Amino acid sequence: MDTENGGKPGVSSTKPQTKWILLLPRLLAFCATVSATVVMALNKETNTFVVATIGNTPIRATLTAKFQHTPAFVFFVIANGMASLHSLLMILVEVFGKSFDYKGLKLVMISILDMMTVALVAGAANAAAFMAEVGKNGNSHARWNKICDKFDKFCDHGGGAIIASFVGVLFLLIVSVMSIIRPIKA
Amino acid sequence: MDTENGGKPGVSSTKPQTKWILLLPRLLAFCATVSATVVMALNKETNTFVVATIGNTPIRATLTAKFQHTPAFVFFVIANGMASLHSLLMILVEVFGKSFDYKGLKLVMISILDMMTVALVAGAANAAAFMAEVGKNGNSHARWNKICDKFDKFCDHGGGAIIASFVGVLFLLIVSVMSIIRPIKA
Numbered sequence: 001m002d003t004e005n006g007g008k009p010g011v012s013s014t015k016p017q018t019k020w021i022l023l024l025p026r027l028l029a030f031c032a033t034v035s036a037t038v039v040m041a042l043n044k045e046t047n048t049f050v051v052a053t054i055g056n057t058p059i060r061a062t063l064t065a066k067f068q069h070t071p072a073f074v075f076f077v078i079a080n081g082m083a084s085l086h087s088l089l090m091i092l093v094e095v096f097g098k099s100f101d102y103k104g105l106k107l108v109m110i111s112i113l114d115m116m117t118v119a120l121v122a123g124a125a126n127a128a129a130f131m132a133e134v135g136k137n138g139n140s141h142a143r144w145n146k147i148c149d150k151f152d153k154f155c156d157h158g159g160g161a162i163i164a165s166f167v168g169v170l171f172l173l174i175v176s177v178m179s180i181i182r183p184i185k186a
Numbered sequence: 187m188d189t190e191n192g193g194k195p196g197v198s199s200t201k202p203q204t205k206w207i208l209l210l211p212r213l214l215a216f217c218a219t220v221s222a223t224v225v226m227a228l229n230k231e232t233n234t235f236v237v238a239t240i241g242n243t244p245i246r247a248t249l250t251a252k253f254q255h256t257p258a259f260v261f262f263v264i265a266n267g268m269a270s271l272h273s274l275l276m277i278l279v280e281v282f283g284k285s286f287d288y289k290g291l292k293l294v295m296i297s298i299l300d301m302m303t304v305a306l307v308a309g310a311a312n313a314a315a316f317m318a319e320v321g322k323n324g325n326s327h328a329r330w331n332k333i334c335d336k337f338d339k340f341c342d343h344g345g346g347a348i349i350a351s352f353v354g355v356l357f358l359l360i361v362s363v364m365s366i367i368r369p370i371k372a
Contacts, residue, residue, distance in 0.1 A: 069327040072316035104370065111366045115301045119308040119359065126309035127316040130258035134320070135328070141255040142321070144330040173305065180297045183370050184290065 022182075023094055025174045030087035032168035033121065037080040040128075040161035043067045045154035065151040072124075072131040073158070079124030080165055083172065086117045107183040114176040121172055125165040132158055208368070209280055211360045216273035218354035219307065223266040226314075226347035229253045231340035251337040258310075258317040259344070265310030266351055269358065272303045293369040300362040307358055311351040318344055 045065045052059040067073040090110060097106070135155060138146035148155035230252045238245040253259040276296060283292070321341060324332035334341035 122305040122309040123312035
């Protein structure tokens with residue numbers, strides 16, 4: 001990118017077309033992590049259950065399932081939010097940040113930040129996925145009952161967010177591979 | 187490494203000293219992930235509890251806590267095992283693989299593999315950590331009781347393995363940053 005005007009001859013990745021190929025996976029990763037963040041952050045379901053009957057009178061209890069009740073889902077929202085911010089920032093740097101470069105340091109910094117973002121989102125997505133697995137199937141050894149039979153909407157939305165996050169991880173992996181290769185070509 | 191004998195002048199990282207600086211964090215990461223794998227894989231505790239008393243006769247039940255009962259811990263063992271294998275392989279390539287290089291492709295491949303290993307181990311360590319948190323504190327909203335009050339040795343060993351894995355993630359991050367910088371210097 002630093003060779004756009006008046007660079008050395010024979011240096012690749014100067015055409016706007018190449019720029020778009022680099023931006024596309026980043027944009028897709030951004031969309032995926034933003035959806036994951038929003039869907040999980042708005043995930044809440046309130047249900048009323050009959051817990052007992054005294055004579056003919058049913059005793060009802062209202063229970064709410066929120067993402068805040070599970071630490072893994074809180075981390076999920078924070079991590080995907082941070083990854084979205086990172087992707088947005090990197091897109092802005094890519095589009096407007098021609099003059100920021102100093103001896104190719106920019107591209108290396110981007111590679112390192114991308115790598116750390118992959119690790120962060122992978123951690124959050126895996127933690128949430130395994131927590132969701134317990135919610136779906138329970139764990140008979142620990143006597144943890146499944147809750148997805150009672151809160152199916154909550155589980156569907158959570159599952160959607162986790163899938164979105166894994167799609168985000170995939171695109172972030174692609175972005176990271178491209179970021180690692182790029183400073184060498186430049 | 188490809189410039190050790192008869193390389194271009196002005197190329198750095200040719201001294202054996204630099205080689206050791208590169209190998210040390212990899213070796214430490216290897217030790218950390220191997221300990222995490224072994225400690226978690228051998229994690230098993232059997233306890234006998236008094237579950238009821240009929241008259242004066244206590245009814246006992248023997249329960250076993252194993253890492254295999256939790257999918258997150260199974261993934262943890264697999265992922266840390268794979269990371270250990272990766273570190274070992276990379277150390278061998280570093281020490282013996284001078285002749286494998288093709289146009290700097292070796293260093294780039296190492297960078298990419300390192301990045302993926304960081305993501306893998308980060309995912310496993312986070313998943314296990316959040317699962318351990320539920321085991322330690324329970325989740326009152328989901329009515330999941332803590333199990334660490336009954337299986338304290340199991341929880342201590344699991345916690346140790348998780349800490350070792352996070353130490354491994356830290357060293358793998360350092361290794362990955364160094365791998366990203368290296369092909370540019372070379």
